[in-house]
Amino acid sequence: MASIKMLGTGHGFTFDLFNTCFLINNNNDFLLVDTGGSAEIVRRLKMCNIELKDVHNIFISHCHTDHILGLMWMLKRMSKIFAKGNYAGKLNIYCNEEVSKAIPTIYSYLFPIEDVNILNENIQLHILKDGDKFEVINLKFTAIDMKAKKNDLLGFDVNINNKRLCFLGDENCNPELYDRIRNSDYIMHEAFCLDVEENIFKPYEKHHSTVKSACEKMNDLNIKNLILYHTEETHIENRKELYLEEGKKYFNNNILIPNDMEEILI
Ligand SMILES: [Zn+2]
Incomplete structure (x- = not known):
């Protein structure tokens, strides 16, 4: 059985929604995609009955606070687990070059030297460029450089149960990529707000989209x-209904507006 479990669905400044991050589950194995910006990530994993000693594969899409800083709260705890020898193998982190430089730089300033040394020994960074293929949790992924306007942003394409799913990160999709994602079974795309509220939230200034x-x-x-x-x-209470109502006018197939902690079966 495969699924996407949305741990968070909010943008970078939300409080009541957790920042966007999710698990790809495949037959009791999982890949964590992004980590939100706070220690809440540890609690969200616990809510899924996942202990940090069981986290072995993480994909970080880019170097923004709401995607990468949750990792620091995980690593602070995981350095103790590594030190006690309570962890099997390495922690694999899949990311672009910018993120691969940021992660050890950030933790080297945050943690004591003994924790830094233990993290350096136990983390395996996998640096990905556009088109690179990698296999994790028995699924075949291809990295996609999203050609983003802000920091370098890495998405991916993955085959799950003979369905093609593309994760496009948190910027509106660059038209240069349209031909690569055309006809996909699943697209994971950001939508900052309703189009009718574009004047309130101003998504385009931030390279984000509206639902429409x-x-x-x-x-x-x-x-x-x-x-x-x-x-x-x-609109947390009725976001699903409001966003679906707007989206259905412009999208003929199936739209999903998941809530935090909602699971999507693939
Ligand atoms: Zn973001």
């Missing part, structure tokens, strides 16, 4: 299932 603009683009690309996340949080 994401849906229109993905409809043109013949996407079968569109998963939207990385949103504002003023």
Whole structure:
């Protein structure tokens, strides 16, 4: 059985939604994709019955606070687990070059030298460039450089149960990538807010989309299932209904607006 479990679905400044991060589960094995920006990541993993000693594979999409800083709260605890010998193998972190430089730089300033040394010994960084293939949790991934406007942003394409899923990170999709993602079974795309509230949240200034603009683009690309996340949080109670109502006008296939901790079966 394979699924996507959304640990968080909020943008970088949300409080009541956790920052966007998720698990790809495949037959009792999992890849954590991004880590949010706070220690809440540890609690969210616990809510999924995952202890830190069982986390072996993490993908970090880019170097922004809401995606990478949760990792520091995990590593602070994991350095103790490594030190006690309570961890099997290495912690594999898949990321681009920028993130691979940031991770050890950040923790070398945050933690005592003995913890830093233990982390250096126990973390295996896998630096990915556009088009690189990697296999983890028995799934075949291909890295996609999202050609983002802000920091270097890495997405991926993965085959799950003969379905093609593409994770596009947290910027609106660069048109140069349209041909590569066309006809996908699942696209994971950010949508900052409703189009009718564009004047309030100003998503385009931040290289984000509205529900309408994401849906229109993905409809043109013949996407079968569109998963939207990385949103504002003023409509938590009825976000699903409001976003679906707007999205359905512009997207003919299936739209998913997951809540925090919702699981999507693939
Ligand atoms: Zn973000």
